[in-house]
Amino acid sequence: MDFLRPTTWEEALAAKADRPEAVPIQGGTDVMVELNFDVRRPAALLDLGQVAELRAWGMVGGFCRVGAGVPYTTIIEELGGPLPGLAQASRTVGSPQIRNRGSVGGNLGAASPAGDSHPPLLAADAVVEVESRDRGVRMVPATAFYLGVKRSALEPDELIRAVHVRPATGPQYFSKVGTRNAMVIAVCSFAIALHPGERRVGTGLGSAAPTPRRAYEAEELLARELDWQAPLDPALLRRFGELCAAAAAPIDDVRGTAAYRVHAIGVMARRTLTWAWNDHLGRRAA
Amino acid sequence: MTETASTTTTAGQGVGESARRPDAVLKVTGEFAYASDLWLDGMVWGVTLRSPHPSAWIRSIDVGPALKIDGVLAVLTHEDVPGVKFFGLDRRDQPVLAIDQVRYQGEPVALVAADHPETARRAAAAIVVDYEVRAAVTDPRQATDVVRHQPVRRGDTFEAEVVVTGEYEVGMQDQAFLGPESGLAVPAEDGGVDLYIATQWLHVDRDQLAPCLGLPHDKVRLTLSGVGGAFGAREDLSMQVHACMLALRLNRPVKIVYGREESFFGHVHRHPALMRYEHGATRDGRLVYVKADILLDGGAYCSSSPAVVGNAASLGVGPYEVPNVRVDATGVYTNNPPCGAMRGFGAVQACYAYESQMDRLAEACGLSPVEIRVRNAVSQGSRLITGQLIDAPAPLAGMLRDLESMPLPEGPPATDLRALPGGVSQTTRGEAVRRGVGYGVGIKNICFSEGFDDYSTARVRAELVGGEPHVTVHTAAAEVGQGLVTLQAQIARTELGIANVTVATADTAVGSAGSSSASRQSYVTGGAVRAACEAVRKRFDGLPAREALERFGPIEETREYRHRPTYPMDPVTGQGDSHTQLALCVHRAVVDVDVELGLVKVVELAAVQDVGRVLNPQALEGQIHGGSAQGLGLALMEEIQVRDGLVLNPSFTDYLIPTILDMPPMQTKILENPDPAAPYGLRGAGEPPTLSSTPAIAAAVRAATGLRLTRVPIRPEDIALFNNGEVSDGKRT
Amino acid sequence: MRVNGAAESLDVEPWVSLLDALRDRLGVTGPKKGCDQGACGACTVLADGVRINACLALAVQYDGKEITTIEGLATGDDLHPLQAAFIRHDGLQCGYCTPGQICSAVAMLAEHRAGMPSAVTERSGELDEAEIRERMSGNLCRCGAYNGIVDAIKDVAGQEAR
DSSP states (O other): OEEEOOSSHHHHHHHHHHOTTOEEESSOTTHHHHHHTTSOOOSEEEEOTTOGGGGOEEEETTEEEEETTOBHHHHHHHSTTTOHHHHHHHHTSSOHHHHHHOBHHHHHHHTOTTOTTHHHHHHTTOEEEEEETTTEEEEEEHHHHEEETTEESOOTTOEEEEEEEOOOSSOEEEEEEOSSSSSOOOSEEEEEEEEGGGTEEEEEEESSSSSOBOOHHHHHHHHHHOOTTSOOOHHHHHHHHHHHHHHOOOOOBTTBOHHHHHHHHHHHHHHHHHHHHHHHHHHHHO | OOOSSOEEEOOOOOTTSOOOOTTHHHHHHTOSOBGGGOOOTTOEEEEEEEOSSSSEEEEEEEOHHHHTSTTEEEEEOGGGOOSOSEEOSSSOOEESSOOSEEOSTTOEEEEEEESSHHHHHHHHHHOEEEEEEOOOOOOGGGOOOEEEEEEEEEOSOOOOSEEEEEEEEEOBOOOOOSSOOEEEEEEOTTSOEEEEEOOSBHHHHHHHHHHHHTOOGGGEEEEEOBOOOOTTTTSSOSSHHHHHHHHHHHTSOEEEEOOHHHHHHHSOBOOOEEEEEEEEEOTTSOEEEEEEEEEEEOTTSOTTHHHHHHHHHHTTTOSBOOSEEEEEEEEEOOSSOOBOOOTTTTHHHHHHHHHHHHHHHHHHHTOOHHHHHHHHBOOTTOBOTTSOBOOSOOOHHHHHHHHHHSOOOOOOOSSOGGGSTTGGGOSOSSTTEEEEEEEEEEEEEESOOTTOOOEEEEEEEEEEETTEEEEEEEEOBOOSSSOHHHHHHHHHHHHHOOSOEEEOOOBTTSOOOOOSOTTOHHHHHHHHHHHHHHHHHHHTTTSOHHHHHHHHOOEEEEEEEEOOOOOOOOTTTOOSOOOSEEEEEEEEEEEEEETTTTEEEEEEEEEEEEOSSOSOHHHHHHHHHHHHHHHHHHHHTOOBOEETTEESOOSTTTSOOOOTTTSOOEEEEEEOOOOTTSGGGOOOOSSHHHHHHHHHHHHHHHHHHOBOOOEESOOHHHHHHHHTTSOOSOOBO | OEETTEEOOOOOOTTOBHHHIIIIISOOOSSOOSSSSSSSOTTEEEETTEEEEGGGSBGGGGTTOEEEOGGGSSBTTBOOHHHHHHHHTTOOSSOSSHHHHHHHHHHHHHHHHTTOOOSSTTOOSOOOHHHHHHHTTTOOOTTOOHHHHHHHHHHHHHHHHO
């Protein structure tokens, strides 16, 4: 096995172009488990830990551009204001130790339906910046990024460079069900983001289908019927919960049953919308 | 190589004080050598190939491809077992390596030794085993092969004014110690072998090992290495024979270390149980009769199932006076993972069921959970359903009153996510959170029962070292974290008045200490150490220690200690004085439940336990907390999920044990009503809290949800889907 | 790589974890292997002062870095205050999780001192019991010595505060 250790982004792209079979590794949360358990022994490992720019974030063109290697701890510390949904999700990833190394880029690379950062990225219309040496940059909307269980739109010669997320213009919430009170992989999760300027609400479902996904019909319902000045109509809230639940297509597995996941998505959808709506009205009143 | 438990301490702390663990400094500095830390130059690595099928014939095994791999030193199958090809704690029914068939997923089939663990793993994967898969028996209700059926019969009145019935289920719990199985076997010049091993019972390991290796006992020497938790899972053999076989074959040291996944296949688990109970009582809540059918799935091999069945039967109605009883406890063979010892040993499953029944009876009689238990509580002078007289203090009613009078924690938090069910995963900010309070009572036999010759051996040597009196205590008793080395030193200090005590590393150079299980070591090894100290003291001839040792030189005495004899249960009626000591613990649990999502936060556990005599307050507190935590795990999250004989979750990401955020603060009250038959009046303490915390938590969740919840662990869907009107195992009250 | 202050040079295959390198190559066996997948915390070490799971890190990624394990916390015979507090409050039984617990607690206290928020951003204030539990949630203890662990950390945090 070869160990490739670029120190610049250009070197990293070149390495990936020359060795498309190389497995990128950053925080190690997913890749190391596969190595430790002999699940795979790739021909080459591409360590992105030396590429300093991947661990930086900044504002670019009105978007918050978060480098693929920014650890969850940094997101929690520094991005709770502009990206509250992602910051809340970051708090629930693994353990403090994992949050010190793990990153959104790694979560995207693994593309596990249970990854915690996916739902808030979907709800906030995030765009994934991927790049290859030979074909340049592609801006892939999160909605188009997840293709299947642990499969993404990333081409073999591409690397994830950053995610672009517009700073929140309204309340955002993330909620995750696990069977104990810490250090747990999601049974299922849900994210919501209010976009008051566009009179629109974004959603994201985790661990509830082969890929993370949005609940489009639920979003459309709110776009159609939500009165942004008024208290939340309980009937509308209930229908929103039902449509979010209906968007789930989960399986039975060791972490929970499909029926429970569908139910829990509905509950989390109602609760997070309620919290967001209270914030929204409170914010408007203030 | 073996910097482990052999430790000296000069702290002058005797029996009854919170003496420091003599191994604590090694443990907090990382110097303590666990079995997995052992290293010898020239050692090689052993790996086990295991069956992927729960039930299959083996048509052939081709080790050729493995042998071709560079670095592979040996590949062994059952044909290479030098002696007897079977082992087992109770019955020798388990093959060292599979012979012509496999009976559970994970059964060892072949061994590989190589110069590197990864080479060994690749070689094991290269072995070609031709399996002919056959039907597996995985439903214990369909099983016809009975390990043991133990009835208990008493009285003949099975009618009552108030009758409650219930069916209950307990999932398969794992001990999940953090330090996976490990051992290092070193061939000796005399043709024997030295094994450094993390185990609970050195001598019974040797009793099984020596015949399999075809060696006399004195050529199989075991030394305890650091043990990373046990909880029953190290009572059976895991890799002991395998490592020794490879070491003897290669004439090189061989180390075997299991990973977490292999550990789930490498040891026995707690028996899952299906139970049906019927309780009859008078209108004012006095028990008239109990009928119980307890079915325990023993899995593919016997292990300690017979004794587990015995406990389930004799303790099957709990610490209550019941004049009429029909209990049938049955253990069966299936093709599921083998089950055996785990903290609480046969008393845990029944406790969940009979305590659930007591709550239902309380409701039927219009009594509080505490009152129904008080009205039926045993006390000194009561008889167990086996007819055995409780001849030591058993102040259960008072314990329950004490527990009830402990202050309750404050109400559910308004918004602090950290304190709400689901925590910072933010599933609720207070919505649908209901508080519940529940009680649980448990009774556990201490020490081995049913006529077992249960003893321990201690060798105590007093001498002058650098002019100062010094004591060395040597036993074969396994320190597994419970603090036994601390206690041995405390006893020596108290009995001999000498502060400097070394507890020698446990090994087979001294007589058996029996198992570190059944909450028995304080009692039995404690008793042996005290007896040996008394014998040494007698030889002081009334002189102070220093003078005596100056005059007589080193003094050494070895003593065996036995508790009062026990007797078998009658095979038809279950009657008999089968236990030597009984211990009680009562728990109150306070929980907050998100009734819509089914998530639970245990807010507080409170416990009252009668330990006879406190030997080390701090260590005792630790045992109560630890037992309570494992009971909490069984109540809410811990289950090895087995489908069609296959384990679905052999990992710490999917077999969940409580984190620091799941374990609540505890209030404890310790009672000291001495047992006159036991050393210092002590009563074993490690297991009882494991029993009572599970039903207390289940009862609290029921109180919060209004659901019957007849199965542990309680899964979120058992609560949430029921409230949602969808299918679930939870039945409506 | 510097391990507990000493320069160590070793040649490892790229797939070898930091944990295996420490334990099997350097004989630094304080960090324990409990799960090999970041789910128990027994292998917690400090990398340039940051707590990480050594099982989820490649050794080669830590070329040139300073690794501190449980063996590196005491000064001669003087235990680190947290080591002493774990003994005083009996925050251990079998001890297998203890090296990871203590390393984690050392970094946790430093994180708190640096004003790093825990799970709840708006609270980086008092290190009370609830906050200690929140910040120590990455280390399992099967013996259930959690309450002793909380007491030990609270004790040391209190000393620091005074």
